[in-house]
Amino acid sequence: MLIPHPPSATLSDLATHKLAQSIVTGELAQGQKLNEAELAERFGMGRGPLREALRHLEGMRLVKRTPNAGARVVVLDRKTLSDLYTVREALEGMACRVAAAQMTDDEIADLSALLDKHEKQIAKQGGKVYAQSEGDLDFHFQIARGSGNQMLMDMLGSEQYQLLRMCRYRTSRNAQRTKPALNQHRQIVEALANRDGELAELLMRRHIQGAWRSISEMIDKEEKEVA
Amino acid sequence: MLIPHPPSATLSDLATHKLAQSIVTGELAQGQKLNEAELAERFGMGRGPLREALRHLEGMRLVKRTPNAGARVVVLDRKTLSDLYTVREALEGMACRVAAAQMTDDEIADLSALLDKHEKQIAKQGGKVYAQSEGDLDFHFQIARGSGNQMLMDMLGSEQYQLLRMCRYRTSRNAQRTKPALNQHRQIVEALANRDGELAELLMRRHIQGAWRSISEMIDKEEKEVA
DNA sequence: TTCGGTCGCTTTGTCGACAATCGGAGTTTT
DNA sequence: AAAACTCCGATTGTCGACAAAGCGACCGAA
Numbered sequence: 001m002l003i004p005h006p007p008s009a010t011l012s013d014l015a016t017h018k019l020a021q022s023i024v025t026g027e028l029a030q031g032q033k034l035n036e037a038e039l040a041e042r043f044g045m046g047r048g049p050l051r052e053a054l055r056h057l058e059g060m061r062l063v064k065r066t067p068n069a070g071a072r073v074v075v076l077d078r079k080t081l082s083d084l085y086t087v088r089e090a091l092e093g094m095a096c097r098v099a100a101a102q103m104t105d106d107e108i109a110d111l112s113a114l115l116d117k118h119e120k121q122i123a124k125q126g127g128k129v130y131a132q133s134e135g136d137l138d139f140h141f142q143i144a145r146g147s148g149n150q151m152l153m154d155m156l157g158s159e160q161y162q163l164l165r166m167c168r169y170r171t172s173r174n175a176q177r178t179k180p181a182l183n184q185h186r187q188i189v190e191a192l193a194n195r196d197g198e199l200a201e202l203l204m205r206r207h208i209q210g211a212w213r214s215i216s217e218m219i220d221k222e223e224k225e226v227a
Numbered sequence: 228m229l230i231p232h233p234p235s236a237t238l239s240d241l242a243t244h245k246l247a248q249s250i251v252t253g254e255l256a257q258g259q260k261l262n263e264a265e266l267a268e269r270f271g272m273g274r275g276p277l278r279e280a281l282r283h284l285e286g287m288r289l290v291k292r293t294p295n296a297g298a299r300v301v302v303l304d305r306k307t308l309s310d311l312y313t314v315r316e317a318l319e320g321m322a323c324r325v326a327a328a329q330m331t332d333d334e335i336a337d338l339s340a341l342l343d344k345h346e347k348q349i350a351k352q353g354g355k356v357y358a359q360s361e362g363d364l365d366f367h368f369q370i371a372r373g374s375g376n377q378m379l380m381d382m383l384g385s386e387q388y389q390l391l392r393m394c395r396y397r398t399s400r401n402a403q404r405t406k407p408a409l410n411q412h413r414q415i416v417e418a419l420a421n422r423d424g425e426l427a428e429l430l431m432r433r434h435i436q437g438a439w440r441s442i443s444e445m446i447d448k449e450e451k452e453v454a
Numbered sequence: 455t456t457c458g459g460t461c462g463c464t465t466t467g468t469c470g471a472c473a474a475t476c477g478g479a480g481t482t483t484t
Numbered sequence: 485a486a487a488a489c490t491c492c493g494a495t496t497g498t499c500g501a502c503a504a505a506g507c508g509a510c511c512g513a514a
Contacts, residue, residue: 009294010497012282036466046499048275051467055239055279059286061381067236068466068505083378090321094313151310154288155382236505237467263496273469278497295475295496 011045015053018043023062023073030075034063078219085212089205091156092140096188096204099146100197107146112189114139115182122178139185143204146192177214184210238272242280245270250289250300257302261290305446312439316432318383319367323415323431326373327424334373339416341366342409349405366412370431373419404441411437 019039022028040050054071057063065071074080103111118139144156184207191200246266249255267277281298284290292298301307330338345366371383411434418427 012497013294037464047466048278048498048500051275052279052282055282056286059283067240069507070466080377083376086321086325086376087318087378087382090317091314094317098313149310149313151307151314155314239467264494274496275468275470296477297496 010049011043012049012052012056015039015043015045015050016056019053019057020060020062023057028073030073032073034071034073036070078216081215081219082212085208085215088156089208089212091152092143092208093201093205095144095147095149095152095156096192096200097197098149098152099143100192100195100200102148103146103192105193107142108189108192111139111142111146111192114142115185115189118182118185122182136181136185143188143192177211181207181211237276238270239276239279239283242266242270242272242277243283246280246284247287247289250284255300257300259300261298261300263297305443308442308446309439312435312442315383316435316439318379319370319435320428320432322371322374322376322379322383323419324424324428325376325379326370327419327422327427329375330373330419332420334369335416335419338366338369338373338419341369342412342416345409345412349409363408363412370415370419404438408434408438 019028019034028034034054036047036050036054040047043050054063054065058065058071062074063071064074076084118136141153141157144153147153184203188200188203188207191197191203246255246261255261261281263274263277263281267274270277281290281292285292285298289301290298291301303311345363368380368384371380374380411430415427415430415434418424418430
């Protein structure tokens, strides 16, 4: 699992975890109202810990609260996603630049091996797109780790990552972009291996821009279907 | 005030607000233990709302909790600050790039006027460094606003901004950097006026790198004094 | 029919009390 | 005297109940 912290002592942390997972997997729909009593009973706990969990998620921006009206799952509209990808571009670009200077040769080799694995998965079966999707996130997260910057890891790992996964679950049906994406990943790894931080940043930025274009088109298509 | 939302209906939100302010102003020292009962009484509320506030702050990363051991104010050690400035460089650089395309001419003119005001303040009195400090933050935040990217605004405004202010309150005593900083600000505004996003991003990045070098040196000095 | 008001239910916000856990002081044992 | 054990106080985690606010339905009047 890529989920941050499975084992937690307190009920509140446990609820935080379960809710976050339910939200990113879409089990809880976007904009859905979160009833305290109902969720508390579902998780087998009192309303106190659950409320604390909601407050924690509020801080993480996974839910939005309005006083006296309860909490709702955030909605990822087009503008929000666009903003998210812009932030990602900045953050992951920087992560790449730093990683080029900080990662060990072994870590870079591991990254390359990860891509080999992805390639095999794609060759073997185009169907299992989901796995590639999670794999893609894994690749990006490994680079964040490689930067050694804890704050970058937190931001990309714990927060936006979740929003990202939400988005993936909605749009993971298209496999078109997996192969060009893999090539771009390879280019990035090569830049890292050459310790060319500047180029690595540039490539990652382009990669993310491309991903956004792809997602953006898909949203357009979806909206047309609805209309 | 630059504080986000003063008027809130619920006690919990109020506590969140007061605590955040107390933390960034240093009224609550870094690493200080936060006693629930004591704070609850100080704020004139029960422990429930206060606990929710702590959870919210935990999500904002202003406090760190360990199960069964309570919450403590985060400590900004050298590594954390370094990481923070790296993230800032990425985020504010991107904000500049986007702002160059999104801000109206009027907004850019306002920005320029803001710098005029700062210049007068500096010329009139070198002593009131704090005001310039807040003014500097104001400048940066206005650019974030100008990007029109809500997520950038949230991240730079609500979260790290707070950490930044914490840092400022610790290191606001040196006025050395105010004048070169102002010049760099002017260059950035000029790039924005020319709609040169690329240059604006580059300048902002350098500006923040310079700020970090300045702060870093100061920390070194402080550490030597202690030793 | 439609608009406005009132009533009641549901849900949220808050509090106080109880149980569980942790840290430390004091004491005992080797 | 040092180490470990035990007990106690303090603090956190959790629950249930009460108060308040919001939302919707129902009813009445224009």
